Amino acid sequence: MKESIPKIGVYVCHCGSNISGKVNVSEVVEYATGLPNVESAQEYKFMCSDPGQQLIISDVKEKGLNRVVVASCSPRMHEKTFRLATQTAGLNPYYFQMACIREHDSWVTENPEKATLKAKDLVRGAVARVAHHEPLTPRVVDINPNVLVIGGGIAGMQAALDIADAGKKVFLVEREPTIGGNMSKFDKTFPTLDCAACISTPKLVAVGQHKNIELMTYSELIDLKGFVGNFTATIKKKARYVDASKCTGCGICSEKCPSKKILSEFDHQLTYRTAIYTPFPQAVPNTRVIDKEHCLYFKKGKCKACEKFCEADAIDFNQKDEIIDVEIGSVIIATGFKTFDPTPLTQYGFGRFKEVYTSIQFERVNNATGPTSGEITTKDGRKPESVAIIHCVGSRDQNHNKYCSRVCCMYSMKFAHLVKEKTGAEVYEFYIDIRSPGKGYEEFYNRLQEEGTHFIRGKVSEVTDIVDDPSDQGKLTVVAEDTLARKVRRIPVDMVVLSVGLEPSEGMQDIARMVGFSLDSDGWINELHPKLGPLATASDGIFIAGCCQGPKDIPDTVAQAQGAAGSALSLISREKLAIEATVSVINPNRCMGCLQCENVCVYGAISYNPALNVCEVNEALCKGCGNCASTCPNKAITVKHFNNDEIMWEMEGILSN
Amino acid sequence: MNDIKIVAFLCNWCTYTAADLAGTSRLKYEPEVRIIRLMCSSRIDPVFILKALMDGADGVLVGGCAPGDCHYSKGNYYARRKVAVAKTIAESMGINTERIRLSWIPASEGPLFAEVVNEFTEKIKELGDNPTKNEVYL
Ligand SMILES: Cc1cc2nc3c(=O)[nH]c(=O)nc-3n(C[C@H](O)[C@H](O)[C@H](O)COP(=O)(O)OP(=O)(O)OC[C@H]3O[C@@H](n4cnc5c(N)ncnc54)[C@H](O)[C@@H]3O)c2cc1C
Ligand code: FES
Numbered sequence: 140m141k142e143s144i145p146k147i148g149v150y151v152c153h154c155g156s157n158i159s160g161k162v163n164v165s166e167v168v169e170y171a172t173g174l175p176n177v178e179s180a181q182e183y184k185f186m187c188s189d190p191g192q193q194l195i196i197s198d199v200k201e202k203g204l205n206r207v208v209v210a211s212c213s214p215r216m217h218e219k220t221f222r223l224a225t226q227t228a229g230l231n232p233y234y235f236q237m238a239c240i241r242e243h244d245s246w247v248t249e250n251p252e253k254a255t256l257k258a259k260d261l262v263r264g265a266v267a268r269v270a271h272h273e274p275l276t277p278r279v280v281d282i283n284p285n286v287l288v289i290g291g292g293i294a295g296m297q298a299a300l301d302i303a304d305a306g307k308k309v310f311l312v313e314r315e316p317t318i319g320g321n322m323s324k325f326d327k328t329f330p331t332l333d334c335a336a337c338i339s340t341p342k343l344v345a346v347g348q349h350k351n352i353e354l355m356t357y358s359e360l361i362d363l364k365g366f367v368g369n370f371t372a373t374i375k376k377k378a379r380y381v382d383a384s385k386c387t388g389c390g391i392c393s394e395k396c397p398s399k400k401i402l403s404e405f406d407h408q409l410t411y412r413t414a415i416y417t418p419f420p421q422a423v424p425n426t427r428v429i430d431k432e433h434c435l436y437f438k439k440g441k442c443k444a445c446e447k448f449c450e451a452d453a454i455d456f457n458q459k460d461e462i463i464d465v466e467i468g469s470v471i472i473a474t475g476f477k478t479f480d481p482t483p484l485t486q487y488g489f490g491r492f493k494e495v496y497t498s499i500q501f502e503r504v505n506n507a508t509g510p511t512s513g514e515i516t517t518k519d520g521r522k523p524e525s526v527a528i529i530h531c532v533g534s535r536d537q538n539h540n541k542y543c544s545r546v547c548c549m550y551s552m553k554f555a556h557l558v559k560e561k562t563g564a565e566v567y568e569f570y571i572d573i574r575s576p577g578k579g580y581e582e583f584y585n586r587l588q589e590e591g592t593h594f595i596r597g598k599v600s601e602v603t604d605i606v607d608d609p610s611d612q613g614k615l616t617v618v619a620e621d622t623l624a625r626k627v628r629r630i631p632v633d634m635v636v637l638s639v640g641l642e643p644s645e646g647m648q649d650i651a652r653m654v655g656f657s658l659d660s661d662g663w664i665n666e667l668h669p670k671l672g673p674l675a676t677a678s679d680g681i682f683i684a685g686c687c688q689g690p691k692d693i694p695d696t697v698a699q700a701q702g703a704a705g706s707a708l709s710l711i712s713r714e715k716l717a718i719e720a721t722v723s724v725i726n727p728n729r730c731m732g733c734l735q736c737e738n739v740c741v742y743g744a745i746s747y748n749p750a751l752n753v754c755e756v757n758e759a760l761c762k763g764c765g766n767c768a769s770t771c772p773n774k775a776i777t778v779k780h781f782n783n784d785e786i787m788w789e790m791e792g793i794l795s796n
Numbered sequence: 797m798n799d800i801k802i803v804a805f806l807c808n809w810c811t812y813t814a815a816d817l818a819g820t821s822r823l824k825y826e827p828e829v830r831i832i833r834l835m836c837s838s839r840i841d842p843v844f845i846l847k848a849l850m851d852g853a854d855g856v857l858v859g860g861c862a863p864g865d866c867h868y869s870k871g872n873y874y875a876r877r878k879v880a881v882a883k884t885i886a887e888s889m890g891i892n893t894e895r896i897r898l899s900w901i902p903a904s905e906g907p908l909f910a911e912v913v914n915e916f917t918e919k920i921k922e923l924g925d926n927p928t929k930n931e932v933y934l
Contacts (some may be wrong), residue, residue, distance in 0.1 A: 213816045214833065215808075242819025243831050247910070253827035256799075260830055657869075677869065721835070739838075741869045764868035765839030769878060781839060786832065787847060790803060793830045794852040 145176040145270040148204040149262060150195055152186035152211035154241055161245035161254040167210065170259050174266045178202055186211050192224040199228035206230075206269045210238040210262050231274035233720065233780060238265040260793050267792025271784045275720035278758060282368035283468035284711040285310065289360055289650070292320020293693060294685025294700040295473035296342045301704035303351035307711060310465050311346065312374055313356045317422035319343055320475050324405065326505040326513065328693060329553040330583035336507075340421050347423040356424060361462070363653050366759035367680030368468045368716045378458040380429035381415070385453035388417070388425030392445035392454070401433045407500045409510040415445045415454075419508055429454075469680040469707045470654060472664065473700065474647065476686040479533035479540065479639040487529065487637055488602040492615055493518050495602060495635045498550060505557055515561045515634075523564045523633035527617040528554055529599045530570040534640030542661060544640035545690040548574045551638045552583060555592040567593045567630055569619050577692065597622045602635055641690040654681055655743070663689045674703045682706050721780040722761040723768060727753045729775035736767035736776055800920050802829045803848045804857040804913075807837040809867035810903045811859030817906030825910040826917035829857065837861070837898075838871030842882035845896055849886065849928060855895045855920040857912070862900040872900065891928050894919060 149171040153159035171180040214237040222232040238261040248254035291313030325335035362373040396413035405418035435442035446454040503509035555566040611631040643662035656676035667675040684703035685696040732752040744760035765778040806812040837860025860872035
């Protein structure tokens with residue numbers, strides 16, 4: 140309830156001599172005493188100090204005041220302090236107003252008289268405003284402690300494990316049939332060259348077995364509703380046509396499947412898979428999937444070879460997509476990246492020459508579970524004598540991606556090392572600049588130079604099958620301008636690797652729209668603040684980790700994942716959440732349901748209630764900007780603490796002398 | 797001529813912060829401006845502007861974040877339209893629209909804030925007393 144007769148206390152601060160050096164404080168105090176509703180006006184050296192605050196508290200109690208005005212520094216500095224003092228004095232904390240007579244007055248005004256006049260005006264404004272303040276109480280809501288993680292690459296897995304280890308429930312949604320992401324395709328990782336599988340496979344298993352992680356593979360988020368602390372996520376679990384509770388992962392079905400000529404997505408089209416398959420042997424979960432598009436039974440109504448041979452009776456052709464709702468309090472997005480498709484850069488011959496590989500394909504070539512069981516050989520089985528690696532394909536390119544993809548220099552050098560080690564071939568790295576910032580990265584570059592890798596600074600203009608020397612017949616010629624030696628180089632090689640850049644995963648626009656975050660012009664997720672809020676988004680309770688925010692290596696990805704997990708944990712362990720009191724309210728008696736407010740609200744906080752033909756505010760989503768209030772043609776909307784009365788009275792106060 | 801008066805409606809996140817910064821940097825600027833804090837420039841209502849001009853202000857400054865930087869994502873674009881409405885109405889009331897100014901001043905631009913205030917104050921002084929004040933009543 141609003142107090143009917145305002146009794147205001149005004150406290151003017153000297154701030155040492157910061158204010159009193161320019162503003163005649165005593166004159167302001169005397170002036171304030173004569174203003175309407177002011178019961179008491181005092182001055183003090185430092186209002187923010189303990190005795191300063193005590194002055195307010197005892198004054199309020201002794202004189203029965205019910206409103207407080209402090210004229211001192213900027214509210215951005217001490218509004219919280221004085222609100223608390225007001226509350227301690229037994230008043231609603233919103234029965235307080237600050238007049239900024241330091242930053243906006245004593246510090247910026249030359250003339251002491253003008254400064255004193257300005258201070259009086261500002262105090263008058265604050266006194267006029269505070270008389271119209273309403274008592275407000277922040278709303279408190281429960282926080283659902285469950286977390287949804289979208290994307291099961293190294294970022295998503297790490298975040299899920301950290302949260303699950305803290306005893307909280309995690310729903311991990313991955314759209315592929317297995318978790319693992321891009322890292323599970325690699326053989327070695329730079330700069331330490333440790334085996335990717337040795338460090339990632341245990342994570343896959345740990346995620347699959349964790350009692351607090353509910354893994355949803357072959358699944359996608361299709362809707363997210365609610366607000367921080369209380370979201371409902373709708374997830375579509377695509378039908379695998381295999382009963383996960385029965386499948387033992389023995390693989391007899393794949394062996395017997397007659398549809399064998401399907402290009403493997405996991406091996407990036409270098410091998411074939413069957414229609415019932417698992418992406419790779421260590422997949423988690425190990426449950427097979429029937430690819431409906433290529434399955435003979437689904438295409439022609441006949442076959443069922445897998446069903447015949449499955450001893451566990453796990454095949455179920457009647458399985459349907461499932462739609463599941465889960466309740467969560469926060470979300471971590473970890474949707475990673477996809478690699479740039481070099482087909483449009485026809486000069487590199489990708490798709491035309493069989494010995495031109497993308498880097499991610501080359502990872503598979505290097506991998507013991509890949510198409511060549513880890514041997515580096517050409518497609519016709521020869522050991523290469525020379526290999527070219529072309530940097531910045533699609534990156535730092537005005538026609539494609541302008542940004543640097545950050546990891547390509549390093550993985551290119553990793554390839555050079557592996558090629559040398561496995562085949563002894565000559566390796567030519569065609570680069571623009573070598574970028575190796577990171578712990579042990581520059582050292583790795585030095586090591587590569589010592590190993591005899593040829594670094595040629597220059598952009599490749601062409602990869603061609605025309606050779607200069609007949610003895611090189613069958614090889615490819617890489618043509619580039621060597622900008623250090625200032626001459627054109629034509630180098631015959633057996634294999635070419637294109638170090639393609641990183642791009643945001645497919646479908647990010649949809650997720651951005653559903654979840655409510657924005658993407659930058661390249662499609663990466665915009666963080667809340669580039670320096671101080673790198674893991675949060677503009678939507679409360681939505682965090683980000685890994686390459687979905689921008690290209691980065693595994694150490695940075697894992698660091699972000701752990702940071703995002705920490706942020707989510709710190710949110711959900713609060714259990715209750717105070718929602719700002721300064722939100723919009725719509726007066727249903729004035730609202731005519733025109734929806735203009737709904738139209739301008741970027742937070743989706745306003746919805747239309749057709750039954751009453753009025754709009755309504757979801758306080759949990761409202762951030763209190765006030766756009767709707769000044770847009771409403773009927774003045775049916777007010778923003779608490781910034782309502783029309785309060786603003787107009789402050790203005791009139793300021794102007795009325 | 798009497799002392800002129802300028803009311804400045806500033807968004808909390810950018811221009812108000814810039815005004816604070818001008819203070820902490822001890823930049824001296826013209827003393828006629830009186831600041832009112834809004835959370836976002838989009839809270840500006842054409843009514844506030846017109847009422848200020850009728851209640852004795854000689855100029856009204858609205859300050860918001862630079863395009864693309866609004867704390868609430870797009871509020872400053874709406875502010876621009878609301879200020880345009882205020883100008884149209886002001887014109888029909890015989891108020892010189894130069895008395896209304898909208899500026900984008902980022903939080904880090906204390907000097908720009910001081911500069912805008914000085915420039916605007918000079919302009920208002922040039923225009924002289926606002927003849928409409930205390931003549932029209934709503
Ligand atoms: C060729 C190459 C070699 C590399 N070598 C190294 C190296 O040696 N050392 C190193 O430190 N870094 C290396 N990197 C970088 C490394 O790959 C990344 O840092 C790391 O994989 C990022 O992990 P992530 O979890 O963010 O993304 P990802 O691994 O891309 O995982 C994202 C996951 O999210 C899933 N997903 C995407 N969208 C959705 C959706 N809408 N719904 C559900 N799930 C979704 C994807 O299917 C995927 O499983 C290399 C990169 C490339 C391209
Ligand atoms: S917050 Fe500054 S203009 Fe919106």
